[in-house]
Amino acid sequence: MRPSLPPLAEYEALLPALWESGMVTNGGPYVRQLEAELAAYLPARHVVAVTNGTLALQVALRAIGGDRGAVITTPFTYAATTTALVWQGFTPRFVDIDRETFNLDPVLVPDHLARDVVGILPVHVFGNPAGGHDVAAIARESGRWSIFDAAHCIGVRTSGSGSVFDLGDASILSLHATKSFHTFEGGAISAARTAVAAKVARLRSFGFDTTGDVPEPGINAKLTEPAAAMGLVNLRHLEDWIQIREERVRLYRELLAPVNEVTFQRVEARRPSVTYMPILLPNLRTRERVVRHLAGAGIQTRRYFFPLTSQFSFLPRSLRRRCPVAEEIANRVLCLPLYHELPEEQVRRVVATLRAAL
Ligand SMILES: Cc1ncc(COP(=O)(O)O)c(C=O)c1O
Known part of the structure; x- marks a missing residue:
């Protein structure tokens, strides 16, 4: 970011x-x-x-x-x-x-x-x-x-x-x-x-x-x-910046659509947020491999949100309820680079590197 x-x-x-x-x-x-x-x-x-x-x-x-x-x-x-x-x-x-x-x-x-x-x-x-x-x-x-x-x-x-x-x-x-x-x-x-x-x-x-x-x-x-x-x-520029981010998100989605291992969050909005570019990978091992591979190519990603906040060590055990779906999503999620100055070729490079890792 x-x-x-x-x-x-x-x-x-x-x-x-x-x-x-x-x-x-x-x-x-x-x-x-x-x-x-x-x-x-x-x-x-x-x-x-x-x-x-x-x-x-x-x-x-x-x-x-x-x-x-x-x-x-x-x-x-x-x-x-x-x-x-x-x-x-x-x-x-x-x-x-x-x-x-x-x-x-x-x-x-x-x-x-x-x-x-x-x-x-x-x-x-x-x-x-x-x-x-x-x-x-x-x-x-x-x-x-x-x-x-x-x-x-x-x-x-x-x-x-x-x-x-x-x-x-x-x-x-x-x-x-x-x-x-x-x-x-x-x-x-x-x-x-x-x-x-x-x-x-x-x-x-x-x-x-x-x-x-x-x-x-x-x-x-x-x-x-x-x-x-x-x-x-910033408010004067926000709509322009959002438009560019929307274009980058569209390109990510288009390039990732044929990649079977990648799925997306289902969003219910007339105009979705373009603050993050989250994807789901098949499992924790693959996600970690992708993170390492991208990092090796100089591409920073974020595991938002991993670990779950219910796993933080300050919480007494009695409060750390199991939430199996959240656990699974936390293990599989990855946020890809997204900011309005991100050039299109960088989006292509991120996706190509991700595909190579998979
Ligand atoms: C879901 C959520 N809630 C609250 C916050 C806290 O916001 P701030 O960093 O402005 O304190 C963040 C920050 O990223 C967030 O992602």
Whole structure:
């Protein structure tokens, strides 16, 4: 991966205003403008910008989570989904994923709604919103909250009429440099309800309300003005960058289609995410062989997400539930290089090298 960087002059043009005003953080004009522009782009009713996607999860969990208890979640995700839950005092209850979409399997969720379950934290894996509506409905109908980890969802358009950011009580987005859209480091929380957005905004800034009181303790999760400025410039280029990434993904798929050993995630979206280029290989041994072969040719890949977060050693054994489908997918998955400056010939070289390894 490579961070998408706009022409330097465009970024520099936004800096004099910071030097003149001295307003470099604490909810300045660039953060407010970025929140408004992101709300229009995603689209989402309210957007609150924060320091990174991990703090977005933690602040959202604080704002919405209520009483501590067990939270149904997926082990097939980045570490942050699970560690954020644990840092906020919740107990992850791992439920298996759907073999085709790689997301928490909505069919399995009702069986795990034990009395101690207070909420659901699903992930739109690689930006795939499949099953999200069903999980949000299960949460709502059973009186639990749901917060969606939409870290990879920038630019995604659902097949239905709504936005992927409409689901549940809140969603979080990562604006890290490895994502298609970034603020160097950054994150955002989206919410449909004004009260949730207001609470999240308070908690991001130590918990202060408008009178200067702190009705409940918050944290410092503010996004800085230079970071927000980066987001504003990147937003101008995002659609062009996404288009190039879409072309690269199309080429990968076309070149990989005749390769029997390679299969793909089933994505349900009118415009799928192009943050990652995941493929499935037949088994762990083949995947490891492919990784080594590609690395030998100077091609970096990522085993997202391996190992499963349910296998992390900090978790007590009693929480490390077996999720056979997730285990299988984690053993077989591989993310290939994808960034907007990746030349077409490099995509061809990656596929040729992969075929040679197979
Ligand atoms: C699914 C998922 N959730 C949360 C995060 C955390 O985001 P950040 O790196 O911005 O803290 C990531 C980061 O890649 C992620 O992939």
